[in-house]
Amino acid sequence: MPKTSSAQGRDFLSTGYSPPAEGAKAFFDKSHINFPLGFLDLHSVPEYFWIPAAYRPSSWSVDFSEMASGQLARAEALACSGCRHACHVMLYADTKTQLFGRIPIKHIILMQMRFDGLLGFPGGLVNPSKETLEAGLSRELSEELGVAIPISAENHMESCHAPASSPSSSHLITHFYVKKMEEEQIMEVERAAASTAADHGLEVLGMVRVPLYTMKGGGGLASFLSHSFIGNARSQLVDSLLRFNLVSPKELHKALTHSLKIHTHTAEDLQAALVLTEVKRKQF
Known part of the structure; x- marks a missing residue:
């Protein structure tokens, strides 16, 4: 079983994941990965990274009822009071x-x-x-x-x-x-x-x-x-x-x-638009 960690980091595939909470069980130390991920070059990712659900071995399923994303078993979710x-x-x-x-x-x-x-x-x-x-x-x-x-x-x-x-x-x-x-x-x-x-x-x-x-x-x-x-x-x-x-x-x-690069360009465009809006605002 891979070693778990509560260290902060980023997801190697998706910009949509937030850093995991303390005690996260799906955030791994790459030095303890002992199965093939195919496309993943372990030398190019951070010390700790998130593995999408589709690429976790089925043998891990029991150990992931509470993950960094807050995942729950269906019965557990329905039993949540309030x-x-x-x-x-x-x-x-x-x-x-x-x-x-x-x-x-x-x-x-x-x-x-x-x-x-x-x-x-x-x-x-x-x-x-x-x-x-x-x-x-x-x-x-x-x-x-x-x-x-x-x-x-x-x-x-x-x-x-x-x-x-x-x-x-x-x-x-x-x-x-x-x-x-x-x-x-x-x-x-x-x-x-x-x-x-x-x-x-x-x-x-x-x-x-x-x-x-x-x-x-x-x-x-x-x-x-x-x-x-x-x-x-x-x-x-x-x-x-x-x-x-x-x-x-x-x-x-x-x-x-490429999406990350687009985000950078978008931020630059928004900044330029903000500057233009500020100039116009001061004219009135």
Whole structure:
């Protein structure tokens, strides 16, 4: 079993993870990793780093009920006294379509632009004392997407405490689901979300597809990952891309590396815009 550590550091794959809390059990000293990670060069990562769930050996599962991200067993999450619960789902489908007739899209993954300007997955608050998690999630999907989508316990991926940096995160437990659909079903969801969904234009500003390809100039997945996400939605997306083999580890690592560069340029642009705004403000 790898040695655990509460040392602070960064995730080697995703910019979406926060530094772990004291006693974290999924944050490892690289000198004690004794299994192949394939794409990971241990000489190029920090002394301590985060291993995404999709790449942890199954033999570790029992030892990870309380991880740096606050992950919980489903039963433990439901037994939490005084906690609020939110369920969200990643809907996806395979596709043979190509962008510009030459760039394979491969998979369609749906996310949404929220009312607060952040990207997230469809779903919302549920009340386990009055409904099952899955029934509550299906209800939220009907409101946000305009269609009834059955969700089962088999679609459940993880339950965890919401990141402390998330709005209204106090005592909030998030439950994440993944459901594969047919391409036509996904397209029907998109049509309904824009035409009949009760929350369209209010809590949900619009559905968006995740571009899983990388263009010559670096656009695509890297640019998408550089946007702002609600809570742990970005880490949920990254973990799911790996777990379901929707993007190769090498491609994802390349996209995240470029995404960090985009963040740097974005900060510079924002600073320039701030300076211009300050000049204009002083003129009035």
